[in-house]
Amino acid sequence: MTFRISTAPLDPPALARELLDLRAGAYVEFQGWVRNHNEGQPVEALEYESYVALAEKEGARILAEVAARTTILGAACVHRTGLLQLGELAVWVGVTAAHRGDAFDACRAIIDETKARVPIWKKEHYTSGATGWINCATRGDFAEPAAARVPSHPDPSGSSR
Amino acid sequence: MTSVQLHYFAVLREQRGLASEVLSTPAVDAAALYAELSARHGFTLPVDRVRVAIDGEFASWNTPLREGAELVFIPPVAGG
Numbered sequence: 001m002t003f004r005i006s007t008a009p010l011d012p013p014a015l016a017r018e019l020l021d022l023r024a025g026a027y028v029e030f031q032g033w034v035r036n037h038n039e040g041q042p043v044e045a046l047e048y049e050s051y052v053a054l055a056e057k058e059g060a061r062i063l064a065e066v067a068a069r070t071t072i073l074g075a076a077c078v079h080r081t082g083l084l085q086l087g088e089l090a091v092w093v094g095v096t097a098a099h100r101g102d103a104f105d106a107c108r109a110i111i112d113e114t115k116a117r118v119p120i121w122k123k124e125h126y127t128s129g130a131t132g133w134i135n136c137a138t139r140g141d142f143a144e145p146a147a148a149r150v151p152s153h154p155d156p157s158g159s160s161r
Numbered sequence: 162m163t164s165v166q167l168h169y170f171a172v173l174r175e176q177r178g179l180a181s182e183v184l185s186t187p188a189v190d191a192a193a194l195y196a197e198l199s200a201r202h203g204f205t206l207p208v209d210r211v212r213v214a215i216d217g218e219f220a221s222w223n224t225p226l227r228e229g230a231e232l233v234f235i236p237p238v239a240g241g
Contacts, residue, residue, distance in 0.1 A: 032241050048240075049170055049171060050170075050240075051168070051170055051214070051233055051235070053217050054214050054217055054218070054219070054233070054235075057217070057218070058219075079240055079241075090241070091240065091241050111241060114240050114241060115238075115239070115240050115241035116238070117238065118238060118240050119170070119214075119233075119235050119238055120238055120239065120240030120241075121170060121171035121172075121236060121238060121239055121240075122239040122240070122241075123171070133171050133172040133175075133236070133239070134239040135236075135237035135238070135239045136171065136172040136205075136206060136236050136237055136239075
């Protein structure tokens with residue numbers, strides 16, 4: 001169960017090999033890619049930054065929480081930082097389990113919790129030349145639904161959600 | 162006065178204009194320090210949209226400031 005922040009490009013086949021387990025009948029992987037639009041605006045590139053020490057701690061907690069309530073055998077998540085171009089892999093999640101149900105559910109839970117809780121920030125670079133930190137708008141320069149999707153003030157313990 | 166180490170990320174780093182600083186402050190807790198810095202640097206995020214981490218762990222806003230502590234204000238996250 002490892003959660004890492006990486007400044008280097010991710011290599012999914014190598015990451016998947018680290019999860020090899022002969023007890024596993026299912027391996028589910030999620031890849032998050034840099035897409036060319038968001039909230040109706042054409043996007044040219046994404047810039048990610050992270051508070052790495054806390055991100056890896058909070059990420060490890062997410063993996064442990066999901067493992068504790070499912071029967072998965074292994075799980076890992078790696079998130080990129082730095083300037084990423086369209087089509088690049090921003091985040092990778094891999095999960096192994098004896099059967100597919102838990103593997104799918106756990107993979108979904110890990111990416112959802114990662115997006116909601118881990119101190120990683122995303123700045124969009126638009127083709128217009130403008131930029132914006134996602135979820136950080138305060139003057140309506142971004143659509144509110146983007147901010148509403150991520151709880152803005154979670155419980156300070158970080159453990160009850 | 163209490164001397165603390167601050168690290169800034171994302172929109173707060175840009176609004177502060179630097180990534181780290183050591184600051185001597187009269188603030189008694191993390192919330193008062195955020196209010197002080199918001200007034201000085203014009204942070205646009207209200208405190209209820211920000212979390213605070215002290216010495217590498219999420220903490221409560223009313224945690225008293227400790228000499229030498231490391232504080233990070235966490236803007237709304239957006240991984241994935």
